[in-house]
Amino acid sequence: MAIDRSEQALAVAQATDTDLGVAHIQYRAVDLSGDLPDLGRFDAIVGRRVLMYLPDAAKALERLATMANPNAVLAFQEHARTALPAGLGHLALHRQLYNWNWSTVAAE
DSSP states (O other): OEEESOHHHHHHHHHHHHHTTOOOOOEEEOOTTSOOOOOOOEEEEEEESOGGGSTTHHHHHHHHHTTEEEEEEEEEEOOOGGGOOSOGGGOHHHHHHHHHHHHHHHHO
């Protein structure tokens, strides 16, 4: 199941998946900052750049955890520019990767 609060984003994802021959995914418009409908139980709950946009990410994670089966995986990839270590002069590769990452985010 794929969820997003944006109907437009879901339509794009569904059209892309259809073009790729992926037909078994359900798409639901859900706002994780509110009460969650019954979406079922899951072995994995994965999000990318989701929590950073929610007013109370911890509360959303608590709600999502109630939908997780025992031993399920909850994995989220978030971007935080504030976590950049100070004094990166001696970490040239880290700086390069950091810049590539944020160039990608900006391009999206």
